Amino acid sequence: MFWQESFGMQLEKFLSAEQFMLNAPMTEHTTFKIGGAADVLIFPSSAEEVSKIFKLVNMFSLPLTILGNGSNVLIRDKGIRGVVVKFTEKFFGKMRCDGEKIIACAGAELKSVSSFAAENSLTGLEFACGIPGSIGGAIFMNAGAYGSEMKNIVSKVTAVALSGDILEFDKRDLDLSYRHSIFQKNNCAICEVELKLQRGNVDDIKNKIADFTRQRESKQPLEFPSAGSTFKRPEGNFAGTLIDKTGLKGLQIGGAMVSEKHAGFVINAGNATAQDVLNLIEEVRRRVEEVYGISLSPEVRILGEE
Numbered sequence: 167m168f169w170q171e172s173f174g175m176q177l178e179k180f181l182s183a184e185q186f187m188l189n190a191p192m193t194e195h196t197t198f199k200i201g202g203a204a205d206v207l208i209f210p211s212s213a214e215e216v217s218k219i220f221k222l223v224n225m226f227s228l229p230l231t232i233l234g235n236g237s238n239v240l241i242r243d244k245g246i247r248g249v250v251v252k253f254t255e256k257f258f259g260k261m262r263c264d265g266e267k268i269i270a271c272a273g274a275e276l277k278s279v280s281s282f283a284a285e286n287s288l289t290g291l292e293f294a295c296g297i298p299g300s301i302g303g304a305i306f307m308n309a310g311a312y313g314s315e316m317k318n319i320v321s322k323v324t325a326v327a328l329s330g331d332i333l334e335f336d337k338r339d340l341d342l343s344y345r346h347s348i349f350q351k352n353n354c355a356i357c358e359v360e361l362k363l364q365r366g367n368v369d370d371i372k373n374k375i376a377d378f379t380r381q382r383e384s385k386q387p388l389e390f391p392s393a394g395s396t397f398k399r400p401e402g403n404f405a406g407t408l409i410d411k412t413g414l415k416g417l418q419i420g421g422a423m424v425s426e427k428h429a430g431f432v433i434n435a436g437n438a439t440a441q442d443v444l445n446l447i448e449e450v451r452r453r454v455e456e457v458y459g460i461s462l463s464p465e466v467r468i469l470g471e472e
């Protein structure tokens with residue numbers, strides 16, 4: 167495609183060669199290890215670079231997709247047209263501590279930020295230690311576990327709008343609720359997150375992290391690629407329990423399978439295509455609805471060309 171070459175030439179003016187790729191297979195950039203290629207994949211290293219990239223995207227009239235660690239997405243088999251901007255720990259993962267606050271760049275992984283909080287005797291982020299996402303993705307999803315969620319600890323977010331403008335959001339502007347934030351509507355790229363934590367005892371914090379890690383390892387199929395819980399929690403119920411009680415553990419379509427260990431997870435049991443996963447999601451929804459009259463909706467974000 168001609169535009170890819172000329173877009174690449176524009177990127178070369180302000181990014182290093184390792185910061186962008188053409189025709190990048192998304193199997194390598196998602197925890198599901200599924201997905202066709204992205205036309206252009208970019209790893210920015212500052213909000214200013216993101217702003218420049220967005221201005222170019224507008225100039226070329228390209229579709230834009232934003233990714234963090236790729237742990238809550240299913241990328242379709244045809245891949246992603248246009249530009250994917252991916253926030254990684256390597257290029258966009260700096261963090262610092264200021265009193266009881268932690269300020270982290272969007273690509274910082276939750277496990278790194280929670281260890282950093284522990285090292286600084288700050289409590290409140292332990293719940294996130296085993297969530298394999300970036301801090302930016304965690305704000306976008308209002309990620310949560312073990313009775314807490316990002317909503318409880320975030321105080322400020324800096325983001326870049328599609329226009330290229332750098333904007334600040336106060337906690338009250340974020341519209342955070344169960345697996346929801348304002349960023350699901352406004353197309354901004356989260357670049358920096360400020361967390362307000364509390365002073366705690368290092369040993370207590372580390373013990374809590376160890377305990378949550380043990381619980382996760384015993385209950386979740388971490389040995390297989392997945393995107394975590396496939397479905398949102400339906401009101402007053404648990405998707406995993408409904409799927410289990412419908413007898414769907416182990417149900418397999420192609421390489422996609424309902425985990426035997428945790429029915430809430432669809433896993434890539436070996437060479438699954440996105441279509442296998444989509445077909446399995448549909449089948450699970452149909453059968454749970456038939457038995458319980460409850461319609462499950464996916465928590466996993468489905469991206470890419472249909």
Ligand SMILES: Cc1cc2nc3c(=O)[nH]c(=O)nc-3n(C[C@H](O)[C@H](O)[C@H](O)COP(=O)(O)OP(=O)(O)OC[C@H]3O[C@@H](n4cnc5c(N)ncnc54)[C@H](O)[C@@H]3O)c2cc1C
Nearest residue numbers: 234235236237238299300302303304306309310311356394
């Ligand atoms: C084994 C496993 C366990 C999990 N356990 C949990 C759990 O306990 N609790 C939980 O809530 N989730 C869990 N998840 C799901 C996932 O890790 C979280 O939703 C996480 O917050 C996603 O972050 P990410 O960086 O991987 O985002 P991605 O998957 O890359 O993206 C998710 C969405 O966020 C958007 N996005 C990502 N980064 C940005 C950004 N910087 N700016 C704007 N938009 C952005 C993307 O466009 C996409 O729509 C689990 C996943 C796995 C694989």
